[in-house]
Amino acid sequence: MSLRQFEYALAIAEEGSVTAAAERLRVAQPSVSQQIRGLERDLGVQLFTRTPAGLVPTAVGHAFLREAEVAVSASRRATATARAGADELVGELTVAAQMGFGTRQLPRTLGALRRRYPRLEVTVFEEPSSAELERLCRRGVLDLALMAACERSPADAHHLGDEEFVVVLGAGHRLLAADRVEPRELEGEPWVRFDRDSALDSVLLNVLRDDDPTTAARVSQTATAVRWAAQGLGATLVPASAVPPGHEHLVRPVFPAVSQPVIAVLRHAAGPAETALLELLRRETWSEPAAESAATPESGSAAFSPVP
Template sequence: MNLRQYEYALAVADEGSMTAAAERLGVTQPSLSQQVGALEKHLGVQLFTRTPSGVSVTVAGRAFLAEAKIATTASRRAIAAARAADGELAGELIMAVHMGLGARQLPQVLGELRSRHPKLQVTLHEEPDPADIERLVRQGTLDMILVHNIPAGCTFDTHPLGEEAYVAVLPKGHPFLSDGAALRLEDLASEGWVRFRRGSLLDDYLARLLGDAGLSPHTVARASQISTAVRLVAQGLGVTVVPASAIPEGFEELACPLLPSLAEPVLVGVRRNPGSAEMVMLDHLSRQNWCGTDLFCQPATH
């Protein structure tokens, strides 16, 4: 029994298919099946139930894979720590990011990291639910989180980066866009709204804003991605409110600052006893502008 067999079993569980897992890992399907079979024989339990359409994880398999994930993560960190001690940043850094947060900053940071540390791989979990973040933290899967609020029970060290400004997004040609003045939520009460997936952090935030303002505008559409919502607004479906930095390039002219200004803190959580990769990432993140795009750092007012 070895870590490679753990990785094979985890890949099979992720893909739900021996064939798909073999393709992802770059091995032959018979070789992967043999290794998983040998692992099951050594454990004395069946990890997967074979079906005509693929495989499903057994109860014993779920228990084993939860611990196998921790073991493979620890192995990855050990390798990365050894290489970092020798002056080379390598391995995989895993990070969870709230929806839309860092949409402009993260690509720049990752580009800089790639050019300076080409052997360091960064994996992003975008838009996880709070429960998912808590589970990933508990399993030891995450190295860092980029969030508005540190999840309950998370023991990561917290580093404030700044604040994320929110702006209203209006359809092309909307009268409110003509003077670029700040808007109140009440100004948009009669508009149809493009909202987000129910239960998502962003939609919960909008629901609180509208509720606190005593507003219940009509929802005309829902989107799972901010870029999609902005494009729907651009086509005249309605209005929305989003983080300024998450507005796709080319749509900035559709944004209006809000009065009073709205913002949430931007926090990065780093696991205890971080390695060199986490500290380099933190340094790059700290040097970014976290008040949204420069255009909206200081909203205009009437």
């Protein structure tokens, strides 16, 4: 068995066909088919089954592919580390952020990283579920993650600062005359909420506590929530850095203040690319902890929890 076979199997699982996988990998289709047949022969199992929708992994195939993904990621990181010199980093970096976190800071940081190391390939995505982020970290798929809570060791978890949450109101809303908004003042009004398994929806429920919020809509992106709130569909609660330009006049802080720590979690035995990204993130401006959250753990503690 070889890592190339692992990569071919992962490509087929993602594309749903040998032809599409071969095109993506820029290799001949017969070569991909031959490698997969050889892999299945060596393993003694069938990894894929043909359906009307295309090739899909079997039950044992799913289990194999999870481990293959970890092995391929580790190989790429090892290659990048070996090739890293004083002035050059090559390879791939996979970064994930809890939805709404670092919306301003992360793009600037990644832009600076790419300008410094133009041969470094970076894949970035937002993840609404904090549980899924934890799972991806445990599997070793992510090189760096930004999240509000983690149970990693002090060497892996770095407290960058805090994300303050703000409420976004529709144009002309009566509470825009106030400097801050207390959640009870919005009792009975509709909310633009996030998906039920989203960490952001959990923050809203925690803020409202005993109130059962009226749901005007559920969305999957912070920018969409802000724009819909701006049109008067309902209020929404988002991290301050997630507010798109042009909507600042519709934003008010929450009282009592609501914030969550921003934790950068590096994979174990982090390489030079992850270390360089962490140092750039440290240079960004992150909000200071609110007075009410003085008990937030400092950088270097073993675990961090969301601030209520």
